[in-house]
Amino acid sequence: MNLWYGDFQALHNVSLNVRHGQITSLIGPSGCGKTTLLRCFNRINERYGSVRTEGEIQVLGKNIYDADVSLIELRKSVGMVFQRPNPLPLSVYENIVFGLRLHNERSALRKADLDLAVESALTEVGLWNDLSGKLKKDAATLQLEQQQKLCIARLLPLKPEVILMDEPCSALDVEGTRAIEELMFRLQGRYTILIVTHNMAQARRASNECVFMLLGEVIEHRSTEDLFQSPQNPKTAEYLEGRFG
Ligand SMILES: Nc1ncnc2c1ncn2[C@@H]1O[C@H](COP(=O)(O)OP(=O)(O)O)[C@@H](O)[C@H]1O
Numbered sequence: 001m002n003l004w005y006g007d008f009q010a011l012h013n014v015s016l017n018v019r020h021g022q023i024t025s026l027i028g029p030s031g032c033g034k035t036t037l038l039r040c041f042n043r044i045n046e047r048y049g050s051v052r053t054e055g056e057i058q059v060l061g062k063n064i065y066d067a068d069v070s071l072i073e074l075r076k077s078v079g080m081v082f083q084r085p086n087p088l089p090l091s092v093y094e095n096i097v098f099g100l101r102l103h104n105e106r107s108a109l110r111k112a113d114l115d116l117a118v119e120s121a122l123t124e125v126g127l128w129n130d131l132s133g134k135l136k137k138d139a140a141t142l143q144l145e146q147q148q149k150l151c152i153a154r155l156l157p158l159k160p161e162v163i164l165m166d167e168p169c170s171a172l173d174v175e176g177t178r179a180i181e182e183l184m185f186r187l188q189g190r191y192t193i194l195i196v197t198h199n200m201a202q203a204r205r206a207s208n209e210c211v212f213m214l215l216g217e218v219i220e221h222r223s224t225e226d227l228f229q230s231p232q233n234p235k236t237a238e239y240l241e242g243r244f245g
């Protein structure tokens with residue numbers, strides 16, 4: 001994959017095989033293209049001005065850059081979570097059923113099904129016990145950690161294959177960070193998770209595989225354990241030792 005913002009080439013011949021059902025982290029110094037690469041997986045880069053791409057990305061055997069791909073369908077199967085929790089200005093319940101309402105005829109949605117979707121999504125992210133009695137509460141009044149979990153929960157009724165997370169803990173404290181990392185482990189296996197993080201310790205704790213990027217290129221992609229214990233590229237080693245970035 002190559003990607004340009006106007007004349008500036010932000011990704012250079014990036015080739016990556018992301019393992020299904022695993023957590024893969026993208027690391028590297030600020031500006032190396034982590035967010036850009038992440039956004040290629042749901043083609044949300046195309047919202048940000050004059051972006052041009054070359055190449056393809058296969059998700060479950062289908063090139064998502066084919067002309068016949070529906071961006072709406074793509075973004076159902078490839079969900080995204082952002083740095084700051086961004087729940088909709090609606091109740092907890094409405095946040096979770098929002099995707100279903102968007103993608104289905106009103107008449108096709110029975111209340112019982114919506115209720116079930118809310119319960120199972122909140123259960124999956126570990127919020128059901130805390131929030132089952134507060135479904136009408138405005139999502140903005142929740143703690144930040146709960147808001148971020150809710151932002152993950154609201155993707156689940158659409159049955160995503162891939163969940164993209166761009167520094168999902170950067171607005172959270174240590175406790176919140178730990179909680180989101182635990183949640184990632186619970187979701188692993190059922191979903192393929194790609195996470196951008198500038199936090200090396202987080203990449204090491206919370207991912208199975210790790211991709212080190214520099215100046216728009218993938219320098220090294222290996223199991224997290226191997227990458228941290230015996231990096232093969234000297235640039236990876238220098239970065240991990242904190243010599244730059
Ligand atoms: N919308 C944009 N328009 C122009 N340049 C951009 C845009 N977004 C990012 N860039 C540039 O692309 C490079 C990679 O940025 P980014 O993917 O955000 O890096 P990272 O997430 O690793 O910090 C940077 O040089 C950045 O300035």
Ligand SMILES: [Mg+2]
Binds near residue numbers: 034035036196
């Ligand atoms: Mg970024």
